[in-house]
Structure formats: structure tokens, C-alpha cells
Amino acid sequence: MASDIFLSYCRADRPLAERFVSTAAARGVDVWFDEEIEGGEDWREKIVDALGSAKALVILFSDHSNASRQLIKELAIADNLQKPIVPVLVSNCEPKGAYLYEMASRNWIKIHPHPETRLTSLMDKLITELELHGGSPTPAAVNAATLAPARPVTPATPPTVLPPVLPTASAHSAGERWFPLGRYDLYILVPILVGSLLIGIFGKGDDKSAGLGVSAIAFFIYMLVIGVRNARLNRSVFSGKSFASYFAVLVIGFSTALVGGESAGENITAFGGLIIISLLLAVIANVVQVILRKIFQRKIFHSRIDKPLVA
Numbered sequence: 001m002a003s004d005i006f007l008s009y010c011r012a013d014r015p016l017a018e019r020f021v022s023t024a025a026a027r028g029v030d031v032w033f034d035e036e037i038e039g040g041e042d043w044r045e046k047i048v049d050a051l052g053s054a055k056a057l058v059i060l061f062s063d064h065s066n067a068s069r070q071l072i073k074e075l076a077i078a079d080n081l082q083k084p085i086v087p088v089l090v091s092n093c094e095p096k097g098a099y100l101y102e103m104a105s106r107n108w109i110k111i112h113p114h115p116e117t118r119l120t121s122l123m124d125k126l127i128t129e130l131e132l133h134g135g136s137p138t139p140a141a142v143n144a145a146t147l148a149p150a151r152p153v154t155p156a157t158p159p160t161v162l163p164p165v166l167p168t169a170s171a172h173s174a175g176e177r178w179f180p181l182g183r184y185d186l187y188i189l190v191p192i193l194v195g196s197l198l199i200g201i202f203g204k205g206d207d208k209s210a211g212l213g214v215s216a217i218a219f220f221i222y223m224l225v226i227g228v229r230n231a232r233l234n235r236s237v238f239s240g241k242s243f244a245s246y247f248a249v250l251v252i253g254f255s256t257a258l259v260g261g262e263s264a265g266e267n268i269t270a271f272g273g274l275i276i277i278s279l280l281l282a283v284i285a286n287v288v289q290v291i292l293r294k295i296f297q298r299k300i301f302h303s304r305i306d307k308p309l310v311a
Helices: 011-028 043-053 063-067 069-080 096-102 118-128 138-148 183-202 208-231 240-261 263-306
Strands: 005-008 056-063 085-089
Touching: 005 011, 005 069, 011 043, 011 056, 011 063, 011 118, 043 069, 056 063, 056 069, 063 096, 069 085, 096 263, 183 208, 208 263
Parallel strands: 005 056, 056 085
Antiparallel strands: none
């Protein structure tokens, strides 16, 4: 049976999840969660079917979620099915590790502190932004929502204004161009490359080494620049796009070695040496990318919950 929302949560947050389900039922919104898995059923198949028929995946994310293996599986299935994913921050924490990589650039809703008092506002946003039907609730659902315990709201508590829920693709989604150099980059690199080629062709003695050295310094700097760009794009270090970015620069840099010697043997030797040097530079750029990517991910994550979300 099709549902409006597939709810993902950790066992430690089950009381809040049950309160979420009751609030949804009072608004006529159908929520699927693991309580509907009956004994003896294949729970893996049941979860896949439920996600496939749901309109969206809503995640109640707390610090406990960072240790959940099941959540990352449900997230991957929802991504493959191209379902809207709405992470809801229910405690003062931030995603870590794989969750930071996968979810930093998504639109987050923050309902802490006292998340149980903000479920009604959250449900209003989900109904509006996800275009859920929000049909008439059953009397049993109304009673369940009414009787469910809730933390009393003090008069000093301001009204909750939640940002709109806008399904977004992750920063490392398909469609990004893999070639790392833009037009202005070429304005800088092409003259350097041409100059080093001319020095390699017409220069003598130490001039040849000087030309190759200038080119190597320029491409070393750009390897670091590309590492920063890939980190900002939240690209995996071991993805094809990441290594294609470095390889594109390496191919350009290789051309300087072809004219580095007086004979074919010297050219081959220079070419092999430049390959080794370039590979070492690529390793350095990868290290830079690993370090900076987490910094950019955390910055993106905090920007998603601290500012109003836009399309």
C-alpha cells in the first residue's frame, strides 16, 4: 500500500517517531515505519517496497543516527529511486562521516530543542512542500494524537517558523562537468605552457630546465587549486570525476617533457620522470581534497539549517 512518508529513525528516538506518526495521522497523512513489519516477513524486501511506494523519505536525525548502518542503506535506496529526502534535525548535532558526505548539501529542517512540541509545524511544512494530501483523520488517530504525551510549552517559547522543504540533489550528483579548468584558468596556464615549450625547443643548457621548472610550479599550484574545487563540489576522492580532474591537468603538463631532451631517448626519460612527479603531485592534491572536503561539508551543512532555504 502506498504511503505519504517513509519515516527513518533510530531506536533511541522511537518515542519521538511514534509522536510524529500520531501527529501525521491526525492530519490524515499516512506514514510507514518499521512497526508495520510483521514477524516472519523479509524486512529487507519490505523496506524496499515501502520506500518505492512512498512519496518521500523523512529522517529524524539525531546524534544516534551517526552510528546507524540501516539509515545509510535507506538513504541509498531513496536516492536510487529519486525520492525527495527530508532530514529533520531533532537534536543539537551534525552528521558525520558518510552522512556528512551524503547529506551535507541537502535541505535540513531543525526542530530542536523540544522537537516534540514542533511536530505540528513540521507536518504543516511537509504537507505543503511535498504536496501531501492531508486528508481527514480518523477519530482513533485524533485520540492518539491528543493523548500522546508532549512537553509543555512555556509562554516564553517563540512560535516556530520552519524553512520550506525543497527536495535537492546532493552536491556530487550527476551532471557536473568533470573538466576542471575554466576559461580564466586557461588564460593563465596556456601562456606558461607555451613559454615552457618554446624554451624547451629553442633554449640551451639550463634554459630547458628553467622552462620545465616554471611549468611544473604552475601545474603544482593548479593541482592544489583543483583539490580545493573538488572539495567544494563534495566529490569523493576515489571517484572517476575526481581522478579525471587531476588527469586532465597531467596530460597538459606531460607535453612539456616531450621537448625536454636533445634525443628521443632523453625525451622518453623526461616523459617518464614527469609522469612520476605528476603522480606524486596528484597524491598531494588528493590529501588537500580530503582535508578541505570535511571543512566545506560542515560549512554547507550549517548554512542549510541557519538560513532560509531557497530553490
